[in-house]
Amino acid sequence: MMAVKSAAVLAFSCLIAPFFFSGADAGGIAIYWGQNGNEGTLAATCATGNYNFVNIAFLVTFGNGQTPMINLAGHCDPSGNGCSGLSSDIQSCQANGIKVILSIGGGAGNYSLSSADDAKQVAAYLWNNFLGGQSSNRPLGDAVLDGIDFDIELGTNLHWDDLAMYLSQYSNQGQKVYLTAAPQCPFPDTWLGDALKTGLFDYVWVQFFNNPPCQYTSGNTTNLVNAWNQWTQDIQATQIFLGLPASPEAAGSGFIPVNDLTSQVLPAIKGDSKYGGVMLWSKYYDDQTGYSSSIKAAGIANARNKFVKVVIREAQGKVQRLKLTAPQSQNSESTAPRLQRSELIAPQSQNSELTTPQLFAESNGLSSRYRNAESGQERNPVNCAINGNGIIKIYKYV
Numbered sequence: 001m002m003a004v005k006s007a008a009v010l011a012f013s014c015l016i017a018p019f020f021f022s023g024a025d026a027g028g029i030a031i032y033w034g035q036n037g038n039e040g041t042l043a044a045t046c047a048t049g050n051y052n053f054v055n056i057a058f059l060v061t062f063g064n065g066q067t068p069m070i071n072l073a074g075h076c077d078p079s080g081n082g083c084s085g086l087s088s089d090i091q092s093c094q095a096n097g098i099k100v101i102l103s104i105g106g107g108a109g110n111y112s113l114s115s116a117d118d119a120k121q122v123a124a125y126l127w128n129n130f131l132g133g134q135s136s137n138r139p140l141g142d143a144v145l146d147g148i149d150f151d152i153e154l155g156t157n158l159h160w161d162d163l164a165m166y167l168s169q170y171s172n173q174g175q176k177v178y179l180t181a182a183p184q185c186p187f188p189d190t191w192l193g194d195a196l197k198t199g200l201f202d203y204v205w206v207q208f209f210n211n212p213p214c215q216y217t218s219g220n221t222t223n224l225v226n227a228w229n230q231w232t233q234d235i236q237a238t239q240i241f242l243g244l245p246a247s248p249e250a251a252g253s254g255f256i257p258v259n260d261l262t263s264q265v266l267p268a269i270k271g272d273s274k275y276g277g278v279m280l281w282s283k284y285y286d287d288q289t290g291y292s293s294s295i296k297a298a299g300i301a302n303a304r305n306k307f308v309k310v311v312i313r314e315a316q317g318k319v320q321r322l323k324l325t326a327p328q329s330q331n332s333e334s335t336a337p338r339l340q341r342s343e344l345i346a347p348q349s350q351n352s353e354l355t356t357p358q359l360f361a362e363s364n365g366l367s368s369r370y371r372n373a374e375s376g377q378e379r380n381p382v383n384c385a386i387n388g389n390g391i392i393k394i395y396k397y398v
Helices: 043-047 087-094 117-129 160-173 222-234 256-270 283-289 291-297
Strands: 011-017 027-035 051-064 099-106 147-152 179-180 204-205 240-246 275-282 305-313 319-325 343-348 350-354 358-365 368-372 382-386 394-398
Touching: 011 087, 027 043, 027 283, 027 291, 043 087, 051 117, 087 368, 099 117, 117 160, 117 275, 117 343, 160 179, 204 222, 204 275, 204 368, 222 240, 222 256, 240 256, 275 283, 275 291, 283 291, 319 350
Parallel strands: 027 051, 027 275, 051 099, 099 147, 147 179, 179 204, 204 240, 240 275
Antiparallel strands: 011 305, 011 382, 305 319, 319 343, 343 350, 358 368, 382 394
16 A cells, blocks of 8 residues: 555546547457367366356257256266266356356257246246256256356247246346347347347347348448347347357358457447447357457457556646556446556556545547446546545546
């Protein structure tokens, strides 16, 4: 901690140096893992630091009186609890702030819901075997997953809204059950249209691939942007993600080169308040191309470790610089990360670690502004003060 000159509060005037986040910064990366035994372990996937969400794919058989079955390709054999060893991997991911979600459905399998009561039974199975409930035969061991992902691409569109409702009710039992979905980009989605109308989904990663009418084509963002706007305007979800293949081989069409993504696509959509980031199919293909790493290198989808430089001018004329840095454990749910660390850099390179947990920052695309985490009010410019405990506080006024 820095040495405090006195217990008195010393006032500073603050000038925000341009500028907060570069035009491309926002959101996080979601990845699907589980459908190729050559994509590395779940723990290794999370250890890359590239992902904020990992969807374990897939529970391929369920509903209509069937015995549920998970299929994780070459990773493990679910018969005889052969996948229960993933529990420690799941917990390792969660310890690093990564949400681990079970994806149900997929492009191949045998699943459907015959009635609202069937949906209720499936919800109870998911709660007891993958979420916060109890079962003597949990396929992935004792680890408690963060939620359920709806990747429904087969069967009918019936009763998925019921399943979402019943799953959401389990959040009342003490643990939040996150609901996510991966609809196709033509609006409304054939299978999940009614379910998404419920407004119960936290994250929706729309698949902008294998659908030429609403995906990117070389040099032309029109179809994608038009579809994106309809999704964000008509779907009540906390955040919506741009779903993409991680390599040309990962899908029949819709792959976007990173340069096109950074220069054309994301600048056209990321300003939306519901923009959450990028979803990739899948970990195996991401390994082949390094797509997520390229996104991060371009500063697109992961807002960790970004900072704003604020010039602090003391009344006596001394100039100091405050560097506010998003924490390593940044809350991935927010596109405007809460700032929990700051570094006061005085002249002669004197450094001190300070905390500003009451603030987070965001950019309106034109200039840097701060939003008070409690009141939600945006105010600019900023006043700064340092109190007798050596804590930097940033006060805002209209």
